[in-house]
Amino acid sequence: MTQNRWPLPPEITERIIDLLCLDRRRRYFRYIYANLPGTAQYAGVCKEWQELVERRTFRNLRLSRARLADVDRIVCRRRRTYVCTVDLNVELEPYGAEVYGDFETAEETARNSSLFSETLRLFFDIFSRWTPGNSGLHRERAGISLRITAFSPSDVGRCGKAEMTRRDGDIKNHDIYTDRYIHSILQLLPAAGDLPVVESVSEVISGKARHISAPAWALIINSLPNAKKIGINFWENEKKDLELRKRLRDEIGDALARMRCPNAEVTLTCSYEAPKDHSSIPPILTARGVDDAFARGMRTWTRQLKRLFLSGVVISPEMFYAAASDEEEAASEHLEQLEVTYAAVTPHGTWLLEFNPEDSPLDRPSPVVDLDEYHPDSLVREVPAPEDMYEYDFRTRPVATEMDHIHQGVAGLCGGCRHCRSCILLPLMGRSSGVAGTMLSYINMMRIKVLALHIGEACRDIHRPKTWLSFGRRWRRFEGINLRF
Structure with a gap:
């Protein structure tokens, strides 16, 4: 099959790939369904399948600081046109059970702001080289929808179901849950430094997690000149x-x-x-x-x-x-x-x-x-x-x-x-x-x-x-x- 031309017309082929790839029980973002496990393997069926499958596997990028280093290598110029949404997950430093009952200190907040700033600047530096254009899967929608979420892997809702069950049942140690970081607001450092301009983003959204300061949001939005739909907290x-x-x-x-x-x-x-x-x-x-x-x-x-x-x-x-x-x-x-x-x-x-x-x-x-x-x-x-x-x-x-x-x-x-x-x-x-x-x-x-x-x-x-x-x-x-x- 990989050596011969695929015999079916594009409309039927696309329908087959949708049935194989899309998980209609889950959505990444509004109109975009998640992919079923193992979707990427279908790109090797034949040349006709490769583009259709990659349109689905690259339409949503879930990026962390570690994954940003591989973006230029994996997401080539052709694949960039398939990207519809980017979930930028800014991972802050973890903490242990011994501080579940303590407020986050000023030193911890400063270190987290440093991690937040490094990740944001790395993202803007990479995506500033992307040219604006229509997404491959949704041609009527121009640009990328960017969601920025900052959290620690030890935070409530991020530490895993087993750990949350243990925390809820721990009556010996005091746990203040989300109150631990309620007063911690992430800053973009240095505050006076502008970010590289990214023209490929048409929408920016704040994820529901740690607080991001208003000055940081001002710098972010000022560096997204084509963002015409904005949702921030x-x-x-x-x-x-x-x-x-x-x-x-x-x-x-x-x-x-x-x-x-x-x-x-x-x-x-x-x-x-x-x-x-x-x-x-x-x-x-x-x-x-x-x-x-x-x-x-x-x-x-x-x-x-x-x-x-x-x-x-x-x-x-x-x-x-x-x-x-x-x-x-x-x-x-x-x-x-x-x-x-x-x-x-x-x-x-x-x-x-x-x-x-x-x-x-x-x-x-x-x-x-x-x-x-x-x-x-x-x-x-x-x-x-x-x-x-x-x-x-x-x-x-x-x-x-x-x-x-x-x-x-x-x-x-x-x-x-x-x-x-x-x-x-x-x-x-x-x-x-x-x-x-x-x-x-x-x-x-x-x-x-x-x-x-x-x-x-x-x-x-x-x-x-x-x-x-x-x-x-x-x-x-x-x-x-x-x-x-």
Whole structure:
């Protein structure tokens, strides 16, 4: 068979290879199925089979630092055109059971940042020599989808099922699981050094594992000029160290101001969780009306985007529009769609929700942990932040004045968007049952959708919204805009 020409037409041959190679129970990435074990051997059947099989075996590359050294040797120029997705797994240093109950030290974080930086720079150096083009298997899709995931082989979910079973059953040694590295954020070193430009990547995604710093993501994205679809995660959920949280928030704002991704569709998650105890006072991150680094960075960054899906974030009106800014700064030339899912608190220490008198009163529950059961030395590790000590979620009704400020800020942004078609604001609410649940179904979303054909003219009128006073109205219409409560 290897010496004779394959007798069947290409369509039937491709169907046969799909049946032999594809594991339809597993997917690498969205539309791409995993390969069955032993798929590569079919490339030796005949010349006609070789290309079809290699299109499947090289469409997804799972690379580590060790495997990067072989990329140039194995993935020749012809095979590069078959690559659709690249999973870059950045493996950090392992650790033993003796430190399962300890937080990662600054020295460990520094060593991990060094490994992370070496791997990233090696990847960008190799792939900077790849030319952009369509993938072989999906010709309608241009470029490569890159997923970056950093983890230690000793981390939860990475150490293997047997080790996790042993850890769960070990009652003698204290294990804090993912809390061990919750405060460890990987940096790209040196911070001032740019990465080589990679033009073959059209999409970049953050894997769900260790935190990667916002400045590192800025350097990565700035080195991917053709990445028009971006999905990244920032960690902004520090609850026990207020000064650290403020620094992280400012760091994110500065990184966003430097990030270049024109006309991109971006999904950004900041991972913030609102206080579970609604009787607590939210932390004060900035004074009311202050144009801080986070707000400035978000405004600057949003101007260049085509679509933005933002979630897990504490928002303020200044994030979207600053009255003191000039028209050039406020304008967003490309923004077509904005969707924001935000926490029900403000950065100046107030709630966006209040108790609804129509709701049944809730009794204050017991704390989520019994402090009497823990030794004082372990409290810093196991006890939640004070704002999460009680699951007391009695706030269900929006505070009209606070909501109105946010809506006016967003409307100011949309007023400078010549192509804006849709804007959705969705606060993360509390209870959703009874009378409060019925009301929430009306008011938990503000949707601004331009209805006129001349979108630019309609958008310029959004900066004069009416005050949000009537919660019972399901629709309010003004100047070509629909607000749904």
